[in-house]
Amino acid sequence: MTPEPENRRFSLRDIARQLGVSHAAVSMALRDSPRISAPLKEKIRKHAEQVGYRPDPMLTALASYRQSKSNPTIQAAIAWINAWPEPDTLRTYREFDAYWHGASAAAEKFGYRLEEFRVGRECSPKRLHQILSTRGIRALLLPPHREQPEWGDFPWSSYSLVRFGRSLGKPHTHVVTADQVANAMLAVREILKRGYRRVGLIIEEKRLHESGHLFEGGYTLAQRSIPEKDRVPVMALGTSTAGERAKAIAAWIKKHKVEAIFTDVAEVPDLLGRQGIRIPDDVALAVTSVLDAQADAGIDQHPEEIGRVGLLMLNSLINDGARGIPTIFRQILVEGSWVDGSTLPTRN
Incomplete structure (x- = not known):
C-alpha cells in the first residue's frame, strides 16, 4: 500500500x-x-x-x-413500537398521531419509511426482535404509553432508540418532548395577562412523579411573579372515584378562590359539571395541550415538530452508530405556543 x-x-x-x-x-x-x-x-x-x-x-x-431538493428512494424502515394493550387507541390521540406524521415526513427525507410494529398478545418482544432483524431494521421510535410494557429481555443494545415523552420508564433512552416547565410558565403568564389573579394547577398525582414534577416546577416558578396573597397551591388528584375528585376540586376552588385553572386532566370539565361549576362563567379553564381536551384555550405543544425532531435525533444516532441504552442521557425540549379560546375569555 x-x-x-x-x-x-x-x-x-x-x-x-x-x-x-x-x-x-x-x-x-x-x-x-x-x-x-x-x-x-x-x-x-x-x-x-x-x-x-x-x-x-x-x-x-x-x-x-x-x-x-430531490425525492430520495426509500431504502430502509424505521420502527414505531406500539405496545398499548389496545393498539388502535394510540393514534386516536391527536397529539400522538401528530408525532407519527412529523416523524414519518422527516423519515422520508432521509430515505426511510416509518412503520408501526405492535407488541402484545400476538407478537412478543422476542418475536419482534426476530422480525426486525430479518427486515434489517436497526432504529426504533417509542411513542408515549399509558402503561409500562413488559419488554422482557428485548435486546435494546441492537438498536438506535429515541422515545417521545417521559411516560416510558424503560428503556431509559434519549427523549424528545414538550418543554413542560416553559409551557407551564407561559400558560400562567398568559392567564394573568387576561385579567385573572388566582390561577390554580390541577394535575394527576401519578403524572407529577412521571413527568419529574416539571409542570409543577414551571407553575411554581411562574407564581413567584404573583403576590403571595394570590398564590394557589397545586391540586394533585389521587386514585379516587369521580365523585370524590369532583368534591375535592370544588372544595379547593372555594377555599383558594380560584379564578382560572390550568390542567392536563381531561376529565376536569366533567368533574366541574358534577358540582354545578360552569366554564367559563364560574371558573376559566386552560389546558396543557389543546389537541385532546374539552377546552380550547391553552398550549399548542407543536407535536408534529416533536415528531420531526425525534426523527432527526434518531437519524443522528444511526449515522453515529450509537445503539442501546446511553450512558449519557440526552433530551430535546420543544417549547409550545399559547392558544386563545372561549374557555378562558379576557376579563374586562
Whole structure:
C-alpha cells in the first residue's frame, strides 16, 4: 500500500481503494445501512477510525442540500413500537398521531419509511426482535404509553432508540418532548395577562412523579411573579372515584378562590359539571395541550415538530452508530405556543 501524505484528509474513495470495496459500500457502512453486512460494516468502520477519517463538512452540507431538493428512494424502515394493550387507541390521540406524521415526513427525507410494529398478545418482544432483524431494521421510535410494557429481555443494545415523552420508564433512552416547565410558565403568564389573579394547577398525582414534577416546577416558578396573597397551591388528584375528585376540586376552588385553572386532566370539565361549576362563567379553564381536551384555550405543544425532531435525533444516532441504552442521557425540549379560546375569555 502506498504511504499516504501526513495531514491529508482521507476520503470515502481512499478508504474504498484501501479495502478493495466500492465507494458506495463505504458510504452505506458509515451510515449504518442494513444493505451492508455486519462483518463488512465493522471492518469499514474500524479502518475509517484507524486512518482518522472525518466527513468533509462542506460536502456533507452539499449532500444534505441535494437530498432536500430531490425525492430520495426509500431504502430502509424505521420502527414505531406500539405496545398499548389496545393498539388502535394510540393514534386516536391527536397529539400522538401528530408525532407519527412529523416523524414519518422527516423519515422520508432521509430515505426511510416509518412503520408501526405492535407488541402484545400476538407478537412478543422476542418475536419482534426476530422480525426486525430479518427486515434489517436497526432504529426504533417509542411513542408515549399509558402503561409500562413488559419488554422482557428485548435486546435494546441492537438498536438506535429515541422515545417521545417521559411516560416510558424503560428503556431509559434519549427523549424528545414538550418543554413542560416553559409551557407551564407561559400558560400562567398568559392567564394573568387576561385579567385573572388566582390561577390554580390541577394535575394527576401519578403524572407529577412521571413527568419529574416539571409542570409543577414551571407553575411554581411562574407564581413567584404573583403576590403571595394570590398564590394557589397545586391540586394533585389521587386514585379516587369521580365523585370524590369532583368534591375535592370544588372544595379547593372555594377555599383558594380560584379564578382560572390550568390542567392536563381531561376529565376536569366533567368533574366541574358534577358540582354545578360552569366554564367559563364560574371558573376559566386552560389546558396543557389543546389537541385532546374539552377546552380550547391553552398550549399548542407543536407535536408534529416533536415528531420531526425525534426523527432527526434518531437519524443522528444511526449515522453515529450509537445503539442501546446511553450512558449519557440526552433530551430535546420543544417549547409550545399559547392558544386563545372561549374557555378562558379576557376579563374586562
